[in-house]
Amino acid sequence: GEDVEQSLFLSVREGDSSVINCTYTDSSSTYLYWYKQEPGAGLQLLTYIFSNMDMKQDQRLTVLLNKKDKHLSLRIADTQTGDSAIYFCAEANTDKLIFGTGTRLQVFP
């Protein structure tokens, strides 16, 4: 069945770049998403990429998609303490989202 995997933790220094990785199994995924969840809050859509693209940039965020390897990454440039949160990768080929386990990003000064 469909599965999405992420590493559980990432710790970076403020001002550095963060790279959060995700792998998925469904080769028919049409869209891939990144959501952010801050403590006690809902899921905030950060960005998404259509499966026929290999890169999308949106301000400090860069999404890279390697469809052959079914690998998705989110790069956050100039990481700030306010970026500390859990980041979820999700894929969709029908209307439902299949989420990864989430990566907890901790930014330290």
Next chain:
Amino acid sequence: EPEVTQTPSHQVTQMGQEVILRCVPISNHLYFYWYRQILGQKVEFLVSFYNNEISEKSEIFDDQFSVERPDGSNFTLKIRSTKLEDSAMYFCASRGDSNNEQFFGPGTRLTVL
């Protein structure tokens, strides 16, 4: 900026009781969803809803669950007879017709005792 809202933020109930979780999707959206997240686990899809009927549902969404759009603004999830394992955060989401962005509400934490 329009947002999805959910009430209550926290619901505590006894096992076997019925609960109704409420959501107000973004006003011009047509597609509605429920997801849940058991503590420490992945966010899981429950059901999608469009044009007053269920489009897709997961194995979790059994006969104990139902959804309804009782009026033009609310979208509800009912659990008929709650079980301990229904304890989770329940997220509502909605999306418009012109894109694939699902916007999530803040969630309702359901605790079944």
